[in-house]
Amino acid sequence: MxxxxxxxxxxxxxxxxxxxxxxxxxxxxxxxxxxxxxxxxxxxxxxxxxxxxxxxxxxxxxxxxxxxxxxxxxxxxxxxxxxxxxxxxxxxxxxxxxxxxxxxxxxxxxxxxxxxxxxxxxxxxxxxxxxxxxxxxxxxxxxxxxxxxxxxxxxxxxxxxxxxxxxxxxxxxxxxxxxxxxxxxxxxxxxxxxxxxxxxxxxxxxxxxxxxxxxxxxxxxxxxxxxxxxxxxxxxxxxxxxxxxxxxxxxxxxxxxxxxxxxxxxxxxxxxxxxxxxxxxxxxxxxxxxxxxxxxxxxxxxxxxxxxxxxxxxxxxxxxxxxxxxxxxxxxxxxxxxxxxxxxxxxxxxxxxxxxxATVRLFIEQGRMGAHQFVPFITTIVGIVAFGMLAGIGLGIATQIIYSIYKSHRNALQLTRHDDHYVLRIKQNLTFMHNPKLQKLLAAIPENSVVVVDNNNGEYFDPDVKAVFEDFGEDASKRGISLQQWPVAAK
Incomplete structure (x- = not known):
């Protein structure tokens, strides 16, 4: 030395x-x-x-x-x-x-x-x-x-x-x-x-x-x-x-x-x-x-x-x-x-x-990174100060998980329109938690339309998700909707 x-x-x-x-x-x-x-x-x-x-x-x-x-x-x-x-x-x-x-x-x-x-x-x-x-x-x-x-x-x-x-x-x-x-x-x-x-x-x-x-x-x-x-x-x-x-x-x-x-x-x-x-x-x-x-x-x-x-x-x-x-x-x-x-x-x-x-600069930096970083950061601080180390860490992790699930849920599905063609992009695996948004997007498709599904990133669908696709597929012909690359087989 x-x-x-x-x-x-x-x-x-x-x-x-x-x-x-x-x-x-x-x-x-x-x-x-x-x-x-x-x-x-x-x-x-x-x-x-x-x-x-x-x-x-x-x-x-x-x-x-x-x-x-x-x-x-x-x-x-x-x-x-x-x-x-x-x-x-x-x-x-x-x-x-x-x-x-x-x-x-x-x-x-x-x-x-x-x-x-x-x-x-x-x-x-x-x-x-x-x-x-x-x-x-x-x-x-x-x-x-x-x-x-x-x-x-x-x-x-x-x-x-x-x-x-x-x-x-x-x-x-x-x-x-x-x-x-x-x-x-x-x-x-x-x-x-x-x-x-x-x-x-x-x-x-x-x-x-x-x-x-x-x-x-x-x-x-x-x-x-x-x-x-x-x-x-x-x-x-x-x-x-x-x-x-x-x-x-x-x-x-x-x-x-x-x-x-x-x-x-x-x-x-x-x-x-x-x-x-x-x-x-x-x-x-x-x-x-x-x-x-x-x-x-x-x-x-x-x-x-x-x-x-x-x-x-x-x-x-x-x-x-x-x-x-x-x-x-x-x-x-x-x-x-x-x-x-x-x-x-x-x-x-x-x-x-x-x-x-706990510098002011740290708070500013976390705030600039967006709510998905700032909210768990603040939650951890408040939790530790109010309830103790373990409780605060647990609250911070739980908050981060909720935000991650929310972001994942929000960006999992996207519907875009090109004239009478609608493209439904599936960006990840889908679970039952994605059903509300999936049903909302499918309900927005009018009659006599063409629906194209871009499913390059979704390798797994929950049974509940498959049921939503199957129900929409059964009613599609009655509404004059043409399905292309539909992710589930028709019954």
Whole structure:
């Protein structure tokens, strides 16, 4: 690995680490699990899964999209240890899915849905991070900002605004032309700015910076102390049928989110040749198997951290491996140092990442492609924001299917007139769903006409379609209509 790649991968790994750390801890807390369970999952995803993964840029770890599934599963199974057994089984099932090459079916997901998923994640990021950037108190989220009891931190707003300003400045040609500055990625500079501002600001203006929210990482004296609170799988839970239901659910949802993240990542940073989805599923399966044994959480490839990795200029897997190693090292020995980082600085990085995922330009481009692309795109966004990842993706795919069927139905038949000759062009196979339009076109043909059927593209007709042609053929002679190249034989 040459110096140029080191120069880009090392800062990128630092940025991904700084973004992944609070996410790992926050997802664990939201799932009702010990903070180190999230940190451990990030380490397994960052080191083990990355080593086995065919992708150079995909970052794996705990995913916010699985929080609701984890919470519901633990409640159903009665304990986290029983959930760990389900996670082990899910990892085995994922590996089997990769062996039977189930990953190829991801190509069935329309591009409009993938782009909609990207934009929705960006919007969710912005919605989640605005309260953090404002230093808002309480857990009301974005809606809580309008609560009269909510208080804001001026210092957090200053730190976040400064970070966003740096990120914008680092995207301008002025900075890109200066090699000494372009050597460092904007997100890393924004985090350093916030950390230094908080440290020196607290000394100079303690009252102003006293209420600035920061990373809160538990302190461990040794590896044994760190792992002491972790649970182990409950092997006796195999008798509970719900364990297998949870395992199947985890395997399918984690695989789908991983593969969709991989497809979305292709839009951000193409790789040649493209990473094998089957190898990726196998890598994720091994990661979840190990996570279940060690007391971790479900692992998926996550587009948020992956997009941060790409945006920071990563060139190889080294950036992801570095982030995984740093998660472990800092969890053991550098918690005090990391606790100096303001959450507002990380919020600025995530806000900027969210904007890049959901730019106005993306909406304009999708709109210019027509309703058949724009409507499923918007439906996916609204569905994910309102109902969750899987429901939104399902709504987007369903909408795309409906539009495709509508377009196919609309263009399947065409009737043109040349004097008293009518040409009925059949452009594809016909099913019972084409009967209303077929009957409408045939009814428009007047008496004493010549009907020519152009049937070069239709190789299959449903029995119901044949019945319509047969009925028209029987009445044609009575109406003085001459049939040429009629697709069905007369009775």
């Amino acid at each position: 040459n110096l140029r790649i080191h120069r880009q991968d090392i800062p990128a790994g630092l940025v991904v680490f700084l973004v992944a750390l609070p996410l790992c801890l926050g997802i664990a807390q939201a799932s009702g699990l010990p903070p180190f369970a999230g940190l451990l999952t990030g380490v397994i995803g960052g080191v083990l899964v990355t080593t086995l993964s065919p992708s150079r840029f995909a970052v794996s770890g705990p995913a916010a999209g699985l929080v609701t599934i984890v919470v519901a599963a633990i409640e159903t199974l009665g304990s986290f240890s029983a959930f760990l057994l389900a996670l082990i089984l899910a990892g085995v099932l994922q590996f089997i899915l990769g062996v039977v090459r189930a990953g190829r079916f991801i190509t069935l997901v329309p591009s409009s849905v993938i782009k909609g998923m990207l934009a929705a994640i960006g919007i969710l990021l912005i919605m989640q991070q605005i309260p953090v950037a404002l230093g808002a108190t309480g857990d009301g989220g974005l809606s809580g900002l309008f609560n009269s009891e909510t208080h804001f931190s001026t210092s957090a707003i200053v730190i976040a605004a400064g970070g966003l300003g740096i990120l914008w400045l680092w995207s301008t040609p002025m900075i890109k032309r200066v090699k000494a500055l372009s050597w460092l990625p904007g997100p890393l500079v924004a985090v350093l700015f916030g950390s230094l501002g908080a440290v020196f600001g607290e000394r100079m203006q303690p009252e102003f910076f006293s209420n600035l929210p920061r990373i809160s990482l538990p302190k461990f004296d040794s590896l044994s102390a760190l792992t002491a609170g972790l649970e182990r799988p409950d092997w006796q839970a195999w008798r509970n049928p719900s364990v297998y239901v949870v395992a199947i659910t985890l395997a399918l949802v984690a695989s789908l989110e991983t593969l969709l993240s991989q497809e979305a990542l292709k839009k951000l940073r193409p790789q040649y040749p493209a990473p094998s989805p089957d190898k990726e599923i196998r890598a994720q399966g091994i990661g979840n198997l190990v996570a279940g044994f060690c007391g971790g959480m479900p692992i998926t490839a996550v587009i948020v951290r992956s997009s941060v990795n790409v945006s920071a200029g990563a060139q190889t897997k080294a950036s992801i491996l570095l982030h995984g190693v740093l998660l472990l090292i800092c969890g053991l020995w550098f918690s005090d140092l990391l606790n100096a980082i303001p959450l507002a600085s990380l919020a600025a990085v995530l806000l900027y990442t969210g904007y890049k995922l």
